[in-house]
């Protein structure tokens with residue numbers, strides 16, 4: 001090994017280059033652990049969401065940023081998951097999963113249902129942005145599900161275009177026992193939307209079939225702040 005006087009200009013530059021190289025390698029190693037290029041697996045994405053929700057539960061908010069370290073969200077987006085959630089003001093996914101801007105591709109509507117516009121939005125995130133995970137997130141005390149239960153029991157519709165929301169939820173709950181609980185209806189509605197998204201979209205279905213996308217349903221409990229993912233057998237596809 002050639003001796004370099006550390007005080008010489010050359011030695012100083014070599015030292016600097018070595019430090020820069022070491023930092024660069026360390027950054028790449030850290031990036032490689034989390035990201036394979038821009039690709040994140042559904043398992044990694046799910047781990048981040050679970051960990052983020054655990055922080056949200058214990059009020060240890062970090063707003064973890066999972067954008068690849070060599071990427072800048074002013075030049076594009078690299079979301080780790082798509083989340084279909086309710087328009088309810090208490091159910092914003094970045095908070096619930098404690099992640100930063102740019103991490104989640106959000107589709108929101110009353111009752112987290114899957115109409116054409118929702119599907120088109122998700123198809124963009126799956127086909128173009130290549131998200132590995134799609135989560136349909138129902139939540140406790142969902143007024144849209146309550147309205148659908150009422151419509152089913154009494155035949156009373158809420159009126160206006162809210163009827164479209166209720167009509168989208170009814171097929172999810174009409175096969176439940178007559179005396180089903182609100183919790184069961186909320187869970188069934190999220191699972192129904194998850195199935196429907198795959199059934200009604202060739203882009204989503206083909207991504208699942210090729211192992212590029214996993215679909216899961218989950219329920220967020222506003223009181224405990226906890227997200228409960230549906231058990232493995234009920235998730236659709238994955239890698």
Ligand SMILES: [Zn+2]
Pocket residue numbers: 086087088110111112139141142143144145
């Ligand atoms: Zn709701």
